[in-house]
Amino acid sequence: MKVRVSRSRGRKWTTAAAALALLAALSGCSLFPSPAPLPDIAPATPVSALPPECPFVGKNDLTPVRIPLGTPRETIGSVLNAYSGWLNAGSELVAAWSPGSAVPETCVERLASRYADAYSTTSFTSHRDVAWQDYFAAVKVMNQQNLAAIRSAAPESSGRGKFELLQEIDSSATDSGTFLKFDAVYRPVVAGQGSWEDLDKTTRWYVELVPAGEFLVINYIETKPAAGY
Numbered sequence: 001m002k003v004r005v006s007r008s009r010g011r012k013w014t015t016a017a018a019a020l021a022l023l024a025a026l027s028g029c030s031l032f033p034s035p036a037p038l039p040d041i042a043p044a045t046p047v048s049a050l051p052p053e054c055p056f057v058g059k060n061d062l063t064p065v066r067i068p069l070g071t072p073r074e075t076i077g078s079v080l081n082a083y084s085g086w087l088n089a090g091s092e093l094v095a096a097w098s099p100g101s102a103v104p105e106t107c108v109e110r111l112a113s114r115y116a117d118a119y120s121t122t123s124f125t126s127h128r129d130v131a132w133q134d135y136f137a138a139v140k141v142m143n144q145q146n147l148a149a150i151r152s153a154a155p156e157s158s159g160r161g162k163f164e165l166l167q168e169i170d171s172s173a174t175d176s177g178t179f180l181k182f183d184a185v186y187r188p189v190v191a192g193q194g195s196w197e198d199l200d201k202t203t204r205w206y207v208e209l210v211p212a213g214e215f216l217v218i219n220y221i222e223t224k225p226a227a228g229y
Contacts, residue, residue, distance in 0.1 A: 049114050054107035055097050057114070064089070064119045067209065067216045072171035075216060076182050079207055080163035082123055087142050087186075088160045089115040094150045108151050112144035125210065125219045135221075138197055145194050161188040166202060166229065178216060180207040183226045202229040 048056045065085030067078045090111045097103045120127075120136040127133075146161065166183040173179075186199040194200075208220040 050107055050110050053104055054110065055093070055103060057093060057111065061090075061093060062114055062118045064115070064122050067123060067218075069211065069214060069216060072173050072178060072180060073168060075173070075178050075209065076165060076168060076171065076180050078216075079180065079205075079209075079218070080165060080184055082119075083139075084160070084162045086115065086119045086123075086139055087146055089119070089143055090147050091150055091160060094147045097151065103151060105148070105151070108147045109144060112140050112147055115143055116140035123217060125212075125217050142194070142196060142199075149194075161186060163187070163199075166226070169204070175211075177208060177210045177219070180205065180209070183229070185229075198225065199223065202226040 046056070046058055048054070049059060049062055050057050065082045067075065067082050070078060093111065094103075094108065097107075116136055116139065119139070120132075124132075124136075163184050163186050166185060169181040169183065171178070171180045171182070181204070183202060183204050185202050186196055188194055188196060188200055191200070202225070203223045204226040206220070206222040206224075207218060209216040210219050
């Protein structure tokens with residue numbers, strides 16, 4: 001069976017389409033109107049990590065120092081660098097605040113708490129038990145006293161304390177993790193001032209880390225007094 005297409009019908013549709021186009025042109029309309037422009041959306045107001053009575057601190061300001069993948073000796077340096085970063089976290093921010101009572105003391109405490117959250121959730125595996133929370137709280141206190149010294153323009157604010165590697169004892173690494181055993185000591189800006197959980201004395205570290213993407217995270221850590229120094 002053959003289907004016959006009527007040429008006259010095709011001419012009628014063509015003529016009708018042309019007529020519609022002419023009417024649209026005369027009326028200033030378009031057969032294919034452009035979509036309505038999207039309404040202007042105001043950028044979101046930045047939210048501070050601290051209460052309104054404190055200076056503004058953005059989320060990007062709370063970026064912790066991470067522990068990259070590396071050899072055991074490189075990882076020792078990265079672990080100590082991360083801890084130095086935590087104990088001094090926020091130093092530049094507080095140094096830019098007005099010294100003395102211009103900024104409430106609670107702002108320093110809240111800032112230290114925010115850094116504790118940032119470090120404990122990125123540099124460690126997920127630990128929710130009481131012992132780990134107490135450990136994170138102890139490091140937070142050390143960070144907070146550093147920040148408090150800077151806020152009050154005390155002598156401790158003249159620089160940043162740091163960790164010093166004394167010697168590598170025994171370290172190893174596999175695809176599943178890295179184990180470190182080394183001696184180190186924390187050198188505060190002013191010796192004898194502040195509570196450093198005995199880290200300012202020669203200390204032996206036992207650290208187990210596991211890979212997490214491009215970084216390592218701490219799965220276990222223990223420090224004990226180290227003799228012979």
